[in-house]
Amino acid sequence: MILGCIADDFTGASDAASFLAKGGMRTVLCNGIPQDSFSVEEGTEAVVIALKTRTETAEKAVSESFQASQWLKKAGAKQLYFKYCSTFDSTPRGNIGAVGDMLLEKNSIPYTVLCPSLPINKRTVRDGSLYVDQVPLSESHMKNHPLTPMWDSYLPNLMRGQSKYPCLVLGREEMSAPDEEIIAKVAAFAKENPHFYVVPEYEDDRDAKRIVSLFGKLPLLTGGSGLMQPLAEEYTRSRPNQAGNIAPSTGKAILVAGSCSVATQGQVRSFLENGGTGIVVNASKLLSGEQTAESLWQQAASFDTDSVLFYSAGSGGKPEKETGDNREAELLEQTMARLAQKAVRNGYTRIIVAGGETSGAVTKALHYHAYQIGESIAPGVPVMVPLEHPEIRLVLKSGNFGQSDFFLRALQITEKGANS
Numbered sequence: 001m002i003l004g005c006i007a008d009d010f011t012g013a014s015d016a017a018s019f020l021a022k023g024g025m026r027t028v029l030c031n032g033i034p035q036d037s038f039s040v041e042e043g044t045e046a047v048v049i050a051l052k053t054r055t056e057t058a059e060k061a062v063s064e065s066f067q068a069s070q071w072l073k074k075a076g077a078k079q080l081y082f083k084y085c086s087t088f089d090s091t092p093r094g095n096i097g098a099v100g101d102m103l104l105e106k107n108s109i110p111y112t113v114l115c116p117s118l119p120i121n122k123r124t125v126r127d128g129s130l131y132v133d134q135v136p137l138s139e140s141h142m143k144n145h146p147l148t149p150m151w152d153s154y155l156p157n158l159m160r161g162q163s164k165y166p167c168l169v170l171g172r173e174e175m176s177a178p179d180e181e182i183i184a185k186v187a188a189f190a191k192e193n194p195h196f197y198v199v200p201e202y203e204d205d206r207d208a209k210r211i212v213s214l215f216g217k218l219p220l221l222t223g224g225s226g227l228m229q230p231l232a233e234e235y236t237r238s239r240p241n242q243a244g245n246i247a248p249s250t251g252k253a254i255l256v257a258g259s260c261s262v263a264t265q266g267q268v269r270s271f272l273e274n275g276g277t278g279i280v281v282n283a284s285k286l287l288s289g290e291q292t293a294e295s296l297w298q299q300a301a302s303f304d305t306d307s308v309l310f311y312s313a314g315s316g317g318k319p320e321k322e323t324g325d326n327r328e329a330e331l332l333e334q335t336m337a338r339l340a341q342k343a344v345r346n347g348y349t350r351i352i353v354a355g356g357e358t359s360g361a362v363t364k365a366l367h368y369h370a371y372q373i374g375e376s377i378a379p380g381v382p383v384m385v386p387l388e389h390p391e392i393r394l395v396l397k398s399g400n401f402g403q404s405d406f407f408l409r410a411l412q413i414t415e416k417g418a419n420s
């Protein structure tokens, strides 16, 4: 294995894995830190470990990320990548800074980069500040995030309370200098600081290539998934693409949307408008017992169709509430997870999920441990095959990712392959 990646949530991990596979690396995604009995199949070049540490306490995130890094190194990883969200989801107390510091210290690495950008999904870094579709992070939808509302857009400010170490911002002008000048600047900073983070300008794919050529050999990189493909391409340049091809599956499909994100709302609407079969899962009806996973499943069984979408009342149009009551959110997650379980037990082979937390609940319920990564349906959203269940195709979409016809594409690609 060449690259070991620690991701702080599940959709983030599948996002990272999709770009590594796109860059030609044979990639496996593991659901949590693998058991000692799990051995990495020969030929695997990258392993991504999906943790659920984004909103844990900093102590827990640090401890789990440390164990994951130890596992990856023991399994042969020569380079580590800490993957967090392209919107830098964290709180003033962590966990990005806390985990980054630990990885630098424990591995005696002086510095790494901080690169949340994912230009293809409109997340960019200019002069040390993070933008979402050209809007500063703290003025974007992330300012109201229920768990990690983003209070600033300037990365050194965001890191201040979370990390013990300073940031060195390399803006457009600095990054346009010759390599030797940039390296000298970083070396001078290193003289003053035992550990630090370099924050390079990163607005497009050309910037990504430049960052990889300057910093791609560091033993630790951190960021969103933007750097993954050019990094993988560095490794795979001189040999054929090793990312495995995934055979299509003709089995029935269940689609589950527990996300209230704007992109998911549009995707649900588009699916229904184009004749897809949808069933609304209503949080208050679940609470009152008027709806249950069983009653919803029976409702689906009454339709003569090969694919059915279950969507929360919040994802088919305007969200009932911006964030939702915790009990309602949890009940919705559990119901969606049970529906996915029922589908698999009834012979469905394609499971398509929208929403990070919802994906976490579904994968937990399905008990799959590791996945082979295939082609992408949208940037950052691959088709995955559980190693223990090669007949299953699983797709997990981060709430705000994907085109408006995402669900139709996901059905088409899982059934007929990427070139259909």
Ligand SMILES: Nc1ncnc2c1ncn2[C@@H]1O[C@H](COP(=O)(O)OP(=O)(O)O)[C@@H](O)[C@H]1O
Pocket (backbone or CB within 6 Å): 258, 259, 260, 261, 264, 283, 312, 313, 314, 315, 319, 320, 321, 323, 324, 325, 328, 329, 330, 332, 333, 354, 355, 356, 357, 358, 359, 398, 399, 400
């Ligand atoms: N109508 C609703 N009322 C309350 N909670 C909801 C509603 N719709 C969805 N939720 C919950 O909101 C959360 C959405 O989070 P997630 O699945 O991570 O999506 P995203 O990736 O868009 O943030 C889930 O916990 C889900 O159960």
Ligand SMILES: O=C(O)[C@@H](O)C(=O)COP(=O)(O)O
Pocket (backbone or CB within 6 Å): 009, 011, 012, 013, 015, 016, 084, 085, 086, 087, 118, 224, 225, 355, 356, 357, 380, 397, 398, 399, 400
């Ligand atoms: O980097 C990203 O934007 C994604 O990979 C990611 O982390 C998404 O998280 P959720 O919004 O919780 O799905």
